[in-house]
Amino acid sequence: MQIFFRRKSLIIAGLTPLLSVFTLFVIVPIAGSFYFSFFSWDGFSPRQWVGLDNYAKLIQDSIFWNSIKNNLYFVGFSIFFEIPLGLYLAIVLNGKIIRRSGIFKTVFFMPVVIPTVVLALITNMVLNYQIGLVNTLLRQVGLGDWARNWLGDPQFSILLLCFIVVWQYTGLFMVIFLAALQNVPDEVLEAAEMDGCTGMKRTRLITVPMITDTILASMVLCISGALRTFELIYATTNGGPNNATDVAATYMFNQTFVSMKYGYGNAIAFFTLLISLLLILASYVFFRKR
Structure with a gap:
């Protein structure tokens, strides 16, 4: 504590630029969005104060709640697929057999560095009804009746986009978990092995609990990330068909x-x-208790 007070001026001087940038580009836009949400405005004509009318309209907007439901699909797929798959890949790559092989890390991480717009163009070409790779293969093997407009079908479009997001970002969590696993002390693992705790048992009882904070983060x-999903949806379906793939963004x-x-957009x-x-907050509290 004494060191903090002696160096308080240096700490403040170091944090001030970062806090200033954060305030300018995050806090101020959020405050401005909240302020403009109380107006009826088209961006050009004078603003008209409407109070809570935008929020009242929003609560009754079925399309908005459908977009939130689609966001929750992305949240669910991210939590139940990206994290387990990323953790599994990290555990495998951290093993003794392929620990020093960088080719696997590169392959699994490659989808993360592909620009989302490029991924959307690839998705449109692969799932195109007329010339898409999926439908072409189905027709070639005699399953032409299964061919469909995948991104134009409300039953499949949102689920396909969820799986594409899982494929894109699993590598990111693999790298995060791999870094956490490599920071687990070898002495702890060796002690567990001496006590007969090896293989998956050691992973389940020793390794995973030691990276709980990383899993929570x-x-x-x-x-x-799931609630900020925008580029992939906008570049593939733009919320269609009939708002079936709309997300909040x-x-x-x-x-x-x-x-x-x-x-209304600011609301x-x-x-x-x-x-x-x-x-x-709910996920943080829940998993902290667990």
């Missing part, structure tokens, strides 16, 4: 910049932020 990243974008309802953005914070 990864879940927070999953939730926040695409719905907010279309209401703000297509329908020119700036006040969507702020309300989505509140939902994100509540989900993150």
